[in-house]
Amino acid sequence: MDEQHRRDLIIIGAGLNGLTAGTAYLLGCEGRKNRVLLIEKNAVCGGYVASYARQGWLFETCQMTSDISDILRYLGIGLEMKEFGPDFIRLFVADTAAGRTDAMFFPSGASDFEEMLRRMFPSDAENIKRFFDYSGKMYREIDSLKYAPGFADTLRMLSTCPRVIANASKTFAAYAQRFGLERSGCMEVFQIFSSLCGLPNGAIAALLTVGVMFSLFDRAYRPAGLFTDLPHRLRERYLSLGGELLFHSEVSEIITGGGAVCGVRLANGGYYTAESVVSTADVKSSLGVLLGAENDSPLKTAYRRRVGRIRMTPSAFTVNIGLTGDPPGIEPLRCGYAVLASGPGAFRSLFAGFEKGECLLSENLFHIGISCPPKREGRKPVLSLQAVPMPAHDWITLRAADYAAYREKKENTASLIIDIVRRYLLPELSAYIGVLDIATPATYARYSGSPTGSIYDMACVPDNFGRRRLPVKTPVEGLYIPKFAHGVFGSMNSGMQVADMLLDGRIMHGNSRLGGRE
Ligand SMILES: Cc1cc2nc3c(=O)[nH]c(=O)nc-3n(C[C@H](O)[C@H](O)[C@H](O)COP(=O)(O)OP(=O)(O)OC[C@H]3O[C@@H](n4cnc5c(N)ncnc54)[C@H](O)[C@@H]3O)c2cc1C
Structure with missing residues (x-):
């Protein structure tokens, strides 16, 4: 493999996740090795954040996001x-x-929302109050979470995130039960937030519905302008930092050897080598197709089965x-x-x-x-x-x-x-x-x-959420799949996390969010 095709980091997919990961990585490198190549199969960047014209009308896929201003500020992107x-x-x-x-x-606003639900469902008013008091506290604990906690972090989280830990394996419906709300009409209202993640209250991890709800209350x-201004600004910033971007280039294989990633092969026959590859493509595609099926895969059978069992949204x-x-x-x-x-x-x-x-x-x-x-x-x-x-x-x-x-x-x-x-x-x-x-x-x-x-990629059900979620770091050394969260904020945050991981915590110190508490 020659120098012309060698890069330090290859990222598959120029959606929000890949663009954020590439930009954050280049910013965090500060002169360290930094030949980054983003490879995108489509003709434009943005992935699911897309817009398209039809006979003079312009349509957009995305409509709304929670607050992404911290990430934009870190990346140096001014977007109104x-x-x-x-x-x-x-x-x-x-x-x-x-x-x-x-x-x-x-x-x-959490308190106005709570007030309205209490008026709509007066017989559940007390329980709704308890739900909001507790959930607000649990939501704030997210700031203290680590994205890949070690043993010491986990012990610390027992005192900094007790509510998150106590409810980590509950569905939202089971969580609502502790407040006596499981049969309340307000569950249909909460379903709006669960459906923003593609799941019913009875299947979704409790923390996700609460997280989406409270982040939107903020x-x-x-x-x-257009929603696609966001990926376009990210692309401009990424390129201005020296990143490389290939369009119309489908990765057909993630090349591995000796249990480590070596690079990628393109459908047009080209190839690039790198010691680190980040795939933001769908996890089943990344781990089930691009790594090779069955006997060709470097993944152990048990892990492959685990990937096979993952429920997608x-x-x-x-x-x-x-x-x-x-x-x-x-x-x-x-x-x-x-x-x-x-x-x-x-x-x-x-x-x-x-x-x-x-x-x-x-x-x-x-x-x-x-x-x-x-x-x-x-x-x-x-x-x-x-x-x-x-x-x-x-x-x-x-x-x-x-x-x-x-x-x-x-x-x-x-x-x-x-x-x-x-x-x-x-x-x-x-x-x-x-x-x-x-x-x-x-x-x-x-x-x-x-x-x-x-x-929304992998379904956030308790069996595949938090510590049980398919980790970003795969068993193949140097291969990462930052699909921990979805949505505009979630995918940009995942891109930030993987850049932090590649740079040994230089950006977020291992915290699950930028500006998270130590
Ligand atoms: C219709 C619709 C509306 C939505 N509305 C909202 C909303 O209002 N608010 C919100 O927060 N979220 C919304 N979402 C969800 C949000 O858009 C996604 O969660 C987020 O954009 C995912 O970003 P990503 O970069 O992780 O993945 P993607 O956007 O899927 O990007 C992955 C990229 O990888 C590329 N790729 C895949 N395979 C290969 C390969 N083999 N080789 C090269 N490239 C490859 C793809 O072409 C794609 O560009 C919406 C989603 C859809 C579909």
């Missing part, structure tokens, strides 16, 4: 972020029998609508995130179908995330309707086997989703449709390279 208004989360519950919809607007943001079906104007009733949907659900338990029932590989979406059973970005001068209005959770397998196989049937199923599913939204929220929607762009789970699978089209 706009804060969402005070009631940025809204839930619309459809009564499918009566054809009626109840709207609930939730205020930001405030929710989006870039003042569901995929989604998204209908993006370019609007010719504002349909009556759209204004309440212009917020951070809105959900239209067919009554209590809708997400749980749909998820049960997902686990069996079945899509149970129907006119009587639905959970639809709605993004309606703020109006902007010179930009035509758009609306995105995202049905979750959605299994990917049938979509992927149908697309490969019978493209015409795939298109028909795709159009029928889009019509069903539009009909549901018409019935309960926007009766005149059809008259305002200028263009439709539909993304199925097969679209997500192709674009991201995730074999399951998962929106």
